[in-house]
Amino acid sequence: MSGRAADRRWDSSFWLWDLYVVGGCAAIAIGLFFVGDPAAPHPLWGALALCGIAACHLVVGRRVILSRERGWRAQAFVAAILVLFVAAVLFAPASMSAIVVLYPLTFMSLPLGKALAVTTLVTAIPVVTVVVKFGWDAAQTRMVLSVGLMAFVVAPLIGTWITRTVLQSEERADLLDELAARRADVERLSRDAGTAAERARLAREIHDTLAQGFTSIVALAQAIESELDSAPEQAKRHLALVASTARENLVEARAMVATLTPSALGAGTLVDAVRRQAQRLALESGIAVEVEAPADLRRLPTAAEVVLLRSAQEALANVGRHAHATRVTVHIEETADGVLLRTVDDGAGFDVTSVEGYGLSGMRARAEEAGGSCRVSSTPGAGTAVEVEVPA
Missing domain, CATH: 3.30.565.10 (Histidine kinase-like ATPase, C-terminal domain)
Known part of the structure; x- marks a missing residue:
């Protein structure tokens, strides 16, 4: 499979990531209405923020990830989902569970170093915000803090694994492209070598058959010119030999075009052909x-x-x-x-x-x-x- 084929395979299966992001955000958003958190009497806003994360991914994020772009669009996408995530946690602390969606998107959109910094902010900002809003003793704080600490430990592991997987996939695709290019070079060189060998073989065939015959005809013609007056009988014999040689050359040319097998061999054994020569x-x-x-x-x-x-x-x-x-x-x-x-x-x-x-x-x-x-x-x-x- 070439690198382009591998890319097409990745593109065709990316809908699974879309399903994971949209399904994860939807499941957490629906769950907000069943948590029964008294500190979050209006979970609708948290759910809308989570839906905004899913929408950002479908509109911008998937294009950024598939294009492997690491520029300002990727940074803007990560900044947008980070703001929506913080807003979701402020409206409904249980939205902290959405880090399982946010982390993969971050590491797939940014280089490893920047992604680690962003995930640290993703973990720290909601924790600090909830502590400031509800205090250290609130149940929401304990829940967000426990999830945040766990995420702080797991984030580097997840990020390293995702980044390494993406890099290996890109390297494998590049290697496949290089191998395909090398294979094309080998095929071209083989064709060129075969063409050169065939030209050399044809040159030898022409030299050993047609050129030899034409040389004989020239020599006989020169002999006939000197014999026309002094030895007419000898000139007639040489003239007949010219015609015979020309006919044999014609037969050789036709045989060369047809099969490149000497016509002299087709008329008998090797010894017979040598005797005729x-x-x-x-x-x-x-x-x-x-x-x-x-x-x-x-x-x-x-x-x-x-x-x-x-x-x-x-x-x-x-x-x-x-x-x-x-x-x-x-x-x-x-x-x-x-x-x-x-x-x-x-x-x-x-x-x-x-x-x-x-x-x-x-x-x-x-x-x-x-x-x-x-x-x-x-x-x-x-x-x-x-x-x-x-x-x-």
Whole structure:
């Protein structure tokens, strides 16, 4: 429950306090007519003063208490009910019983220190007034004095309890509001983190599929331009490969929009998809590409196969663009923990400590997200080996 909900719950149950105040004042006012006090032949005025206390609460007091206002309105409200209480005791000393109504209203309207001072006055003024009016030996004095002494002892206890209860309720409401705000912050941060992760994943998907395909199309178009006059048959083959690559890119784009599952995996096994990527590299670049894999390679979860396929695509694309290799071997094997894909070329190699493009970092991120690992080993002039392992 939020702090505002707690406030609404308090507001909705405040009618019980209204009932207590009005009922208490009414009961005491009615009782004045049955006390039979000879010193108070006109209890009507005392009863009217008590009714005035109830009216003040309904008109002003409840609004002050519910708003937790501690300013001049609260002080004016307490002053008004104090004057009415003293008047009620003067007209009918038995009205002293109304302190059971006055004390809670005072402590709910004022800070603890001021409330204690006011309740002391509430207790002392009627006692002094009755003593002056009736003397020490009067029955009314003994009754008012006994009630006053008892109230003097009980008032701090009642006040402390009421104040502590109100403060705890306010602190609890503030804490609930703070918790609700923190929960909203956590939900927002989670959404932001999820959005960022999804953007990164889509960026890797686009880089490993559409961008690779477009790069191949550009390379083939450049080759066709130089072959149109000198090698028209080779140009025709490359032109057919351009059309094939464009169609595959279109299929990948549609698959990405639909399910983000590579269409190459939907057409067969992981090994089949890797072989198609290898054949494409061989046709585009003339590099000898060999794929070694067991015929009964176990099927992996789709997410794991996506990681291996994208890793093979990236590794082969890097060979075609950067390695200047003549031969590439893609080896797929089962391990104790999962499946290992290893791509080895005899190209120029590079310094792995100083070069890492988006493709390699994306490959590593994919593997780690799937609970696997990615290792790149290379030495300038000695080729490159890329190993990606994912759990089964």
